Amino acid sequence: MDALLDKIRAGLLHEQQLTRELSHELRNPLARIVAEVDWWRTRPRSSEETRYSLAVVEDAASSMRTICDTLLDEAQGAASTHRGPADVHAALVRLAGPRTTSSAVTLRIAPPIGRLMAAAPAAIVERAVSPLLENALRYAHSQVTVVARLEAAGIRIEVTDDGPGVPPWFAPQLFHPGRRAELGDGHTGAGLGLSLARRLARSADGDVHHDASHREGTRFVVTLPTA
Template identity: 55%
Template sequence: MIDEAAQSMRTICDTLLLDARDNAVDTSTAPGTADVVPVLRRMARRLDTPAQVNAVVEAENGQLEAGVAPAFLERVVSPLLANAVRYARSTVTVSGRRTPGAVVIDITDDGPGVPEAFVGELFQPGRRADPGDGHHGAGLGLPLARRLARSAGGEVSYDAGHAPGARFTVTLPAG
């Protein structure tokens, strides 16, 4: 548990430092391209999922390419995937699709979902719906994912109408 929390904090710190360096040299987009499906599958294989949780990656036929580097894609998706695995009862589904000019990735779980009263605070740094829920976290993952996506001309959003569970959507420019 301590090792998992330390790794999570290291990832957050590394991402913040990389983002700060990028902003210091005035880059408004993340250069590169990522073949999305292999990156998502690799991330799913590396997950430390509880025995009862199955992570599934689905994608439309054909190549799905985002206009960001693979490491950048991982930094955006990683906190969303970690939360989905943390709260899922049995299944986490990561699905990718193309839209005009963009790549859309949905991260869906079948857990309890986000409490309605907390939805407005989801992307505020340092906020957690239930700090005493037994899960580690500093409330930085979602705001960081959104900030990174926006820096590349994308977005991270939450679908408040999805039930049961939670669905977060990452939209990034197509490669």
């Protein structure tokens, strides 16, 4: 009976975690849809503007579908059955494209040296980098840079910002679900993104870690196997 109860409890916790992660990841594309519809309603629009709005809504809806498929596949253990290849730079450009930054923050995707092909689904690449990019844009003072390059161990993707950095005391808790360093820092967030990014990267035999040696701001690193 104890074993059965433990199994039921684990299943419920898994479902609750999946629900929280889906909510976390769907928030941004849903906000894009709402913002675009609100903008479109403010005054009469030309045919060209209407087509643009519909394209934005379609792209956001497609992103939501990809997020659902990716997280559900990972939860069912099916994410590792597809090994790509995925064009890493194309995935990063696609991920950064719909994002909005404040006028004070510049987002730069560095051009790759050669073609970087990862042995992972493109959706996994995007979903593993997305929370890191979201955090970087949230905390940066003026600049966020994303660099991808080939190393002996595989592909390395660095997401760097010039924000305040990670408090040393909080570093051991970075990848614990639901943990945030400063709850009253004026930024939204549920503390789920980093743990999700790491789990998705590991489902493709990669990883995510915080580069503690980087002192000017924050740098997170995603590593993925090459195709």
